[in-house]
Amino acid sequence: MTAFILVSGTYTGGWVWQELADRLRESGAEVYPATLTGLGDRRHLAGPGTNLETHVQDLVELIDHVDAQDVVIVGHDYGIHPVLGAADRRPDRIGRIVHLDTGIPQDGEPALNLVPDQKLRELLLDGADAAGADWRIPVPAHEDWQRWGSTAGIPDDALARLTRLAAPHPLGTLRQPLRLTGVSAELPTTGVLCTGNGSSIATVEAFVGLGDPRFQALLDRRVTFFELDTGHWPMLSTPDELAAVLLKAAAGDGYRLDPAASERPAHLRPFLLDVPERPRERVGHVDLYLPEADGPRPAVVFVHGGPVPAGVTPTPRDWPAFIGYGRYVASLGAVGVTVDHRLHDLADYERAAEDVAAAVERVRDDPRVDPDRVALWFFSAGGLISADWIAVPPPWLRCVAASYPVLAPLPNWGLTDARFRPAAALATAGPLPIVLTRVERERVEIAATVEEFLTAAETHGRDIEVIDVPEGLHGFETMDPTEETRQAVHDAVRSVLAHLEG
Template identity: 75%
Template sequence: MTAFILVPGTFTGGWIWREVAARLRDSGAEVHPVTLTGMGDRSHLAGPETDLERHVQDLVQLIDHVDAPEVVMVGHCYGIHPVLGAAGRRPERIARIVYLDVGMPQDGAPALELVPDQAVRERLLHRAEQAEDDWRIPPPPRDEWQRWGSVDGIPADALARVARLAAPQPAGTLTQPLRLSDAVSGLPATGVLCTGNGSSIAMVEALVGLGDPRLQALTDSRVSFFELDTGHWPMLSTPDELADVLLRAAAGEGHRVSRTVSEQPAHLRPFLMDVAERPRKRVGKVDLYLPDADGPRPAVVFVHGGPVPRGVQPTPRDWPGFVGYGQYVASLGVVGVTLDHRLHDVGHYGRAAEDVAEAVELVRADPRVDGERVALWCFSGGGLLSADWLAAPPSWLRCVAATYPVLAPLPNWGLTDSRFRPAAAVRAAGQLPIVLTRVELERAEIAATVEEFLTAAKDCGASIEVIDVPLGHHGFETIDHTEQARHAVDRAVRSVLGHLRS
């Protein structure tokens, strides 16, 4: 028999698992929905000393009292921290750890780091400081639960129940660092990704392909993945589907992320067009590909996406796709510019925006560049970096282009109140030309942001050209070497250059 230990996230208790627990029991499993000390109907037990260690001890005690030979621990959101802490102390009892729509906490990291937006983190701590008992963080009002993850799919009555039963979170549970035992890394694990909250298997595979050594463990045969087409709270929105996934995870099923040593990552494959090599001038973190021309020429600044883990080699400006774009526009008489910026995490958009702005000013000041004719071209997660330029386009910015872009923050990025929202900024773009290339086989979570942007652009009468890539994938320039893909690149390049020359 398998015993499931279901550990909830912030502000909630074991009650949140009610429907899932019932379905698991119907299958014959033993189920333990956990209410941690100081939470739910145990909120009266909370005190200033209630911290992550107390919650780890709660789970260790429970594991010790479970007779089932196989224990599957499920951690949702904050719950993964005490799950990992307890599993490290009783690894011989744990058959599998399930990460339910949550990232991979690192040793020494507090749970508060699960909230990617620093402004939201500071707001939470401010709430605690303003409260009469400053060791507790009050739960959010009903209309702010989406700050903790997408509420897509939750019935209205269930969301009302969450708001009604939510309990303040002892601050120490979120601020005390997690201490991970080496034994945890050897345990089988399953990630359940909620696409409505911005996660997907395709995204995991793309991140693994970038070569971040911290993620190579995800290619282990003992690690599996499932997707659920819902928001961050599948125990409320899709309890039947979640129960089925948990049973399959316990049985060792799920998608495996595999990458052999000999396999070339998609972003390092050749550019889809044969382009003659052009002279390149490297200035700091900026590369200029120069045309055969006398006098200053217009420039296109290519902005890579991300987040790209720190230390990845080669860096994005040396990836074949960006080198190819830089050389291609240079062959057509325009300066192509590539750069590296510091978007290493979703909380680093401010840094990356500073890097892009500095690169643009460096380029405009270069005597080989006509500083009054510049275009900005953003890719993938770099699409959010177009927001500042759309919101207040300078006179010298002749065009903004975006290719398979993210044009609104994904729900689990925690950027609800940030300025990096092109779908909102486009309303201030006026008649600034926008060239958008979208791919037919885009990831659903990214395609939704593009549709949001296009709807806003249509409503405000923005000047936008959409170029579609039939059967194209995200990153198609090094994946889809088809005539349709080549045509899309050529059309987009010539459209941007046309705006520069007009």
């Protein structure tokens, strides 16, 4: 007999699992939806001293009263913090930990680190009074639940119920650091990723490939994954599908990451074109690939995506794809420029945008570059930085290009700053040429941002040149060397260079 302990996130209690619990019980499982101190029908038990340790103890006591031998404990959102704390103290009772659309907190991390809305997180870090709270965080208004994760798929009546039954959340539970001995890290684990909230297996694999040490433990064969095509609250939006996934997780099923992905990650494989070497000059965080030409030449600045964890080597400008693009552009008579910027975390977009702007000015000041003929080419999550340039394009910017770009912040990124929304920037872009390379097999959550951008372009009467890549993958330049992908690179490069002529 499997017993599921279900632990929800901020503001909610055991009531949020009602439909899911019914489905699991129908399968023959025992189900224990937890209501933590200060939440649900236990809201009156909270006080200024209620903290993460309070909630850990709540779960330890619950675990001790469950008779079943096979206990699967599920943590959603904030709930993963007390789940890990309790599992660390009762590892012999836990058969599997399920991370339900949430992060992988480490020892010493407070749950505030998982709050997706960056501005709200900063307010709560600086002081409760600034957030309009005392020792509790007020319940979000009906329309503000998106600040905590995508509400995609939640029926209207369920969202209304979420708002009606929510309780102010004790602030101390988010501020107190999680303390772990490490024993819970040895337990079998499953991640359930909600693509409508911006999470996917492909994203996890990408971070593993980058060498981020926080993700290397996910290569363990006891770690499995599932995806759900819904928003952040699958217990409300897709309870049937979530029940099926949890039952499979309890049985040890699920997708397992390929250890070979970390040995030869996709971004370090060879560039799909055989391009001639060109002289490369390195100045600070900028590399210039120089053409065989007299006099100033136009330049193409390539802007990588991310986040790329600090300390990862080689850095993006030494990745084969960017070396390849720089050389290819230089072989056709323009200066190819690659740059390392500091998008190490989702909170770093402002700093990364400043780095890109400084790199562009450095390039335009180089006597071998025609300062009046520059193109900017953005890749993947670097696409958000394009909004600055699209909104108010300077006269020397002849073209903006984007390959498999992220063109709107994903729901779980917490970026509420309108500055990094390329679709909104189109309203003031004017006649700036935009070349967009779109891959057919894009991640669902990223493809949605591209469609949002193209819809906005149609609304504003903007003609975007779209180069489609049949069967193309995100990062196809090193992942997918085919005739179609090679042709897409040829077409995109030649289109961008054509806008630089004259």
